[in-house]
Amino acid sequence: MNNNNKISNKKLSKKESHSNKIEEQISNNLFNLDNEIKEEYDDLEEEDFFDDFTEVFDQKKRFLKEMDSEDSKVLDEWRKKTKDKRKDKSTVEGVLDLSTSKIIFRFINKGYFKSLGGIISTGKESNVYYAQTDNKEITYGINDLAIKVYRTRTLDFKKIKSYIAGDRRFIRRAGRKSHQIIEQWALKEYKNLTRAFEAGILVPRPIVVRRNVLIMEYIQKTSEDKNSESIAAPILQRIQKDQTFLDIAHKIYPKLIEEIKLLWNKAKLVHGDLSEYNLLCIFPKNAEEKFKIYLIDISQAVLNTHLSAHQFLLRDLLNINNFFSRIETIEPINIIEIKDLYLKIVGYKPSDKDFLQFENDM
Numbered sequence: 001m002n003n004n005n006k007i008s009n010k011k012l013s014k015k016e017s018h019s020n021k022i023e024e025q026i027s028n029n030l031f032n033l034d035n036e037i038k039e040e041y042d043d044l045e046e047e048d049f050f051d052d053f054t055e056v057f058d059q060k061k062r063f064l065k066e067m068d069s070e071d072s073k074v075l076d077e078w079r080k081k082t083k084d085k086r087k088d089k090s091t092v093e094g095v096l097d098l099s100t101s102k103i104i105f106r107f108i109n110k111g112y113f114k115s116l117g118g119i120i121s122t123g124k125e126s127n128v129y130y131a132q133t134d135n136k137e138i139t140y141g142i143n144d145l146a147i148k149v150y151r152t153r154t155l156d157f158k159k160i161k162s163y164i165a166g167d168r169r170f171i172r173r174a175g176r177k178s179h180q181i182i183e184q185w186a187l188k189e190y191k192n193l194t195r196a197f198e199a200g201i202l203v204p205r206p207i208v209v210r211r212n213v214l215i216m217e218y219i220q221k222t223s224e225d226k227n228s229e230s231i232a233a234p235i236l237q238r239i240q241k242d243q244t245f246l247d248i249a250h251k252i253y254p255k256l257i258e259e260i261k262l263l264w265n266k267a268k269l270v271h272g273d274l275s276e277y278n279l280l281c282i283f284p285k286n287a288e289e290k291f292k293i294y295l296i297d298i299s300q301a302v303l304n305t306h307l308s309a310h311q312f313l314l315r316d317l318l319n320i321n322n323f324f325s326r327i328e329t330i331e332p333i334n335i336i337e338i339k340d341l342y343l344k345i346v347g348y349k350p351s352d353k354d355f356l357q358f359e360n361d362m
Contacts, residue, residue, distance in 0.1 A: 100149055103213045111135040112208065112215055113145055120218070120232050125299070126150045130218060130230070139207050144218035144230060146204060150186050152179065152212060160185050163272070163300045182212045189299035190214055192269060199267035201259055202294045219280050219294050233294065236276035240327050244283055248291055250331040252281070253324045256293055257336070260316065261345045263295070270309050272300045274316035276323045310350060314358040317341045
């Protein structure tokens, strides 16, 4: 019995020691942020620094309290299991890490929004959160915002680096480290959205980007009741069997082709990953109003002078044709053949070489 007691006490002592180490680590992670903040903002101008570290820490505490409850629970659970301070720089659920949290409450401090709301969407590359602002002067008069947070650990770096490296706008900026690639990816979407918006294409209006966080316009579903809760506009994939969509699908297809044409000729861009998963549809409330199709997720979009631009365009057109060919509508949809679509958009038919390569890739 005595030996068993000694063994039991020894195990308990080890557990207590391990627990104390974890507690000490969590304490360091939460309270010794001064050096991390200096390192995080060492490339900013003086006016961008927080004046008082105490204020920063207080904002961090407020932010964590206001954070979406699901993410907050995950964050708390993760911290309890932390054994290495370097893990604080990995992403909670691939999205909200300490570095990202600091960027978000920095935006809160500057008045862009009050706090993060619910999750609008989740994906392989990012999560998008809903937020509201009280300061419309810095958000172009937009009240409802979408906060896109790019994942810092689960991105396909090889894939996105190829899109960045081939874009002449980012040749001098393209970095090799993962955090640099993510920042360029977020900046690329901001620049692409700006180009498209200024060209008159329906996209969420971009507001500001900082590292892996992009603030843009929130596209909401049209509602008859102005007092009803804000609902995000649906992607085409989710409504492909809804009668409301099927009734106007024959009108949506040609409208979408015109948007692709406008994107190519006026914004000088090609989406590069266009499909029913990154198109939002807003239905009209009455006969006087028109439906709207919004293009989203255009971080991979490239200039139409890109070496692979024509291949990307052909792939986009194929995706759209395939989707609208699958759905069953009362009014028939006049699906245009790929080569004729290409001619309609670019002004000439694809070369035999481009089309052969396109067919081989498919």
